[in-house]
Amino acid sequence: MKTSNRRKFIATAATVVAGTAAATALPLNPAESKYPLIHHVFFWLKNPSSKEDLDKLIAGVKTLAKIETVRELRVGVVAKTEKRDVVDQSWAVSEHMQFSDLAGQLVYQTHPVHLDFIKNCSHLWEKVVVYDAMDV
Known part of the structure; x- marks a missing residue:
């Protein structure tokens, strides 16, 4: 019985330690974030059905990562999430x-x-x- 309790204790302690580590890795206050200025741009293509134009635009946007003051860059396309009135999927x-x-x-x-x-x-x-937004 003692071995079973010890295993339960070790498993519980490991879970608590992992949860604490994950929680402390995140900033408690978004204003303390490393890069507080967010610049979010949406593009609508002239030829929305052109895969070639889409690929060229994506490649072009990715070149912006070369700018020394850009701390993080993410490029995205419309996600195939559920259609809702509040979700704009036109870009x-x-x-x-x-x-x-x-x-x-x-x-x-x-x-x-x-x-x-x-x-x-x-x-x-x-x-x-x-x-454009600033973390608060």
């Missing part, structure tokens, strides 16, 4: 960037890599919507 490509501060985002806006991206890819999209 084609999204760009989610994080910056350390407003100055870094300003560098990005005027950076030659960003300007080349606009020059080389703007013919692919018909609409762009940008959401």
Whole structure:
């Protein structure tokens, strides 16, 4: 019986330790996040049925990671989630960037890599919507 209790204790302790480690890995306050400025861009393609245009735009967006003030870059396409009134699935490509501060985002806006991206890819999209946010 003692061996069974010891095993239960070890299993419970391991679970508690793993849970504590996972919880402490996350910031307690989003404002303490490493990269608090979020720049989220949505692109609508001129030719939404063109796989080639989609691939070119995705490749173009990925070049923006070369900009030194871009701390994180994620590129996405519409997820095949359930259709709901509050979910907009009309766009084609999204760009989610994080910056350390407003100055870094300003560098990005005027950076030659960003300007080349606009020059080389703007013919692919018909609409762009940008959401900039700060963690609170």
